[in-house]
Amino acid sequence: MNMQNTESLAPPPPRDLRSMRLPMVMMRDILLKTIFRKNTNTSSEIAAAICLPVQITQELVDMAREQKLLEAMGTLNANSGNEMGYQLTDAGKARALDALGQSEYFGAMPVPLDVYSEQVERQSIRNIQITRGQLTNAMGHLVLPPTLLDQLGPAVSAGRSILMYGPPGNGKSSISNGIRDALGDRVYVPRAIEYAGQVITVYDPIVHTAVDEVEEDMSSLRRAKRFDQRYVCCERPTVVTGGELSLKMLDLVYNPTARTYQAPLQLKSTGGIFIVDDLGRQEEPPQALINRWIVPLEESKDILGLQSGEKFEVPFDTLVIFSTNFHPNEIFDQAALRRIFFKIKIDGPSQEDFLKIFAMVARKKGMPLDEAALVHLLKKKYPTIDNIYANYQPVFLIDQMISICEFEGIPYQMSPELIDRAWGNMFVKDEKIVK
Missing domain, CATH: 3.40.50.300 (P-loop containing nucleotide triphosphate hydrolases)
Known part of the structure; x- marks a missing residue:
């Protein structure tokens, strides 16, 4: 899906407080809690913190000012774009603490479930x-x-x-x-x-x-x-x-x-x-x-x-x-x-697909293929497990042979003997442990 389609699915920004479809008291309290917790001052800072457009945030700020919960601080310095600053009144701080006692949530305004x-x-x-x-x-x-x-x-x-x-x-x-x-x-x-x-x-x-x-x-x-x-x-x-x-x-x-x-x-x-x-x-x-x-x-x-x-x-x-x-x-x-x-x-691979996977993994890991080793694997080892192949086995066997080569200090290679050693780690012999 391209970006244009993604944009067409985007949720449109709310237009005003009424279109938010949230309880007014809840929105006001989240505003107060956010200002209290984040120490934000200007409308644009508060808007960014509660994830709402500035004009809706300003509506909330004005409502809180009418209720004497916020007060204007006067114009701030040029770093704030000469925006008006706001701070909580004593009543606003008390309301913020009371609201935090009911729910610690602050920040982004929630989206109503519907x-x-x-x-x-x-x-x-x-x-x-x-x-x-x-x-x-x-x-x-x-x-x-x-x-x-x-x-x-x-x-x-x-x-x-x-x-x-x-x-x-x-x-x-x-x-x-x-x-x-x-x-x-x-x-x-x-x-x-x-x-x-x-x-x-x-x-x-x-x-x-x-x-x-x-x-x-x-x-x-x-x-x-x-x-x-x-x-x-x-x-x-x-x-x-x-x-x-x-x-x-x-x-x-x-x-x-x-x-x-x-x-x-x-x-x-x-x-x-x-x-x-x-x-x-x-x-x-x-x-x-x-x-x-x-x-x-x-x-x-x-x-x-x-x-x-x-x-x-x-x-x-x-x-x-x-x-x-x-x-x-x-x-x-x-x-x-x-x-x-x-x-x-999802079944195991056929022998043909198993060989394809084996060759692909070997190439990716820098392990040269060896015909005698592959014949030994297919004719001697797999018949012991009824020729049941699994997708994980090529990676397991090749990683085992790589570990052996690195330990022995020899170039990456496969041989019937290395196949036997790798095979020995793929299955646990069924035997009784004497305690």
Whole structure:
């Protein structure tokens, strides 16, 4: 998606206080808390801190002045562009401290949940159309059977759930990352959203990659004013979880000290991809995890709960990729399987593809190929494991031989003897340990 399309998806800046659709008292208190915490003085400084246009910020400042919570300090020096400076009155300081006691949140004004829902619809992952070329380019470093792309393409374009299953070590994680790379466009992530007077922070620098617009275009300052600064322009997010995933991680995170909420992982991944790797290795059984996803996957909405016990709906616009080494029938009932839209088996490579991968890895790592070593590998070693090939094995074997060569102080090379030594580290001999 090009920059023009990204701009057309941008959330427009609010026009006035009324169009903010936030409680006036909440906006005023966030203004006071921000001035108190950040020690900002001028309207333009305050506007930058609360991520609102200067004219709306000025409306808030004027309202606080009428309520005797702010007072003008007179004109500041030339460094401030001769802007009027403001400071909290004693009543304003008292109100700021009282408000901080109720919630420590200050800074960017939150986006109301219903306004954010409209933005999610505009930039929905289900609006993306992935071409075969895009997917092939993103998977270029992998040797995959052509039929696999036939299955993956429609699955990614649909923006629906995908279950990838098959024996370990065949690139399910790499394929998931390739899908992420194929998306390639941007979304707007709110710094925080508001529901029922509660603030939920969403933007997370660990999950979200902000786009550095200065490098993109010299007119970035002009463009910055074109979208609501309460959002951050980011690459489509990707959240990857593995054996550590628990049901609790899918709930709102409440900070009792700050009295604020943090969005759960699946809300942070809105507009992007949520990868559940190694399904079946978590503490909770896979069936319990999939049951938690049933409503979001079917209805494109998730249900979260506040500390008060109140439940509310948030948009669920995420491509969920489940990856497992188990057969689906072993870990799910049929009702759960019906709700996963695409089921794709990722098998080990054929002997021909295995050799292609082996040659590609050897070339990349500077390891010369040796015919006798390859014949020994295919005729002597693989028959001992029923000729079952896996995508991870070429990298493993070549890295082992490189380590041996470096230890022995000899040039990189492969031979039947080095193959045997490398093979010995790939599998553990099945034997009883006498204690």
